[in-house]
Amino acid sequence: MSSSRERILDSFESALIRAGERAATMDAVAAAADVSKGGLLYHFPSKEALVDGLAERLRSLAEVDREAMRSDPEGAARYYVRTSIFEDSALDRSLVSMARLAQQGHPTAKASLAEIQDRWLDALESQLGNRTTALAVKLLGDGLYYDAAFFASAGSGRTSAGEIAALLDVVDLIVHAGP
Amino acid sequence: MSSSRERILDSFESALIRAGERAATMDAVAAAADVSKGGLLYHFPSKEALVDGLAERLRSLAEVDREAMRSDPEGAARYYVRTSIFEDSALDRSLVSMARLAQQGHPTAKASLAEIQDRWLDALESQLGNRTTALAVKLLGDGLYYDAAFFASAGSGRTSAGEIAALLDVVDLIVHAGP
DNA sequence: AAAGGTAAACCGTCCAGCCGGTACAGTACA
DNA sequence: TGTACTGTACCGGCTGGACGGTTTACCTTT
16 A cells, blocks of 8 residues: 555645645544544645645646656657646645645745746747747646646546547647748 | 625635635635625535635626627637636636635536536537537636646746737648648 | 713623644454 | 544634624704
């Protein structure tokens, strides 16, 4: 079985995604992780520590993703939009849960997300050679991502595979038009 | 002075935008609206009623905006992206505050937002005559909007006016390429 | 015009319950 | 013997909501 520490972080993420920050209480997380409250506080002495743990995990996952984006055979732009459909990957979950915290005004979460966003934009720009093109591609992906994150539990799969394919054509159009 | 009812709704919005759902307590809203807690509960007998009040206001603001979009001289696509920069309008505030609630898993807020999103997409599609083009334009605007909503209090004006202008060129490109 | 009535628009306080966190004694296992 | 917990009991602070007044505005009736 995975370590208690990881299980706790997973449970914290799940609670955040499913029901928001308010429902992600220490008691709820401990119960979901099959750990006593004392056990939870042994690993993470405060809720802030729990958030820090999540932020660190997100940072490393995002770094791996940026590397994958850089070396994707279809190019960074297509990669970014293609992977912007919410498919419940470790990165997706980490990102959405951090977004939930950021929306509550949590400073650590906000800073963590802002940093990651900037790095993604930089990575796109360095490959596409153009700030506007990079921004347009990123925004398109972000729109897709946020919509999915918002309505994840509602109408599942609001954007179909066919629509994504068509959208990728639009991405090609934007990228090729760039100087 | 504006009516207590409107002032309460405004205060509720402000609290949600500035500090998230958790900080938007009944006490805080009452204090900000310069009304006693009893007075607040007179107008809105529960927190749910407060959300309903916000949802209704959002619905009517969104309807006005769709009408403006339909008849904009520059076209619906440009209008949508142009107005996706968060500029603290009544609609912006209403939308962001409802998004905060939706992120907390609030059913009314989720449904309200989902409905509005669909209508916007329909309005874009009916003018652009193409689903994919409409979706691309909408996602671009959504990305812009969500980013702004997330980092509103952080780096103010993360997307400059010049970048918006360049982005609007990209919008033209997408729209003209459509069949 | 004075008196009386009434309903809407509030005020201030109290309460049960939940939340994060503390404290600590005990336990399984390597 | 130390590490990694469990379980329980507890606390202060905050939250949504209930509730019983009180003020204000506007009629009627006399």
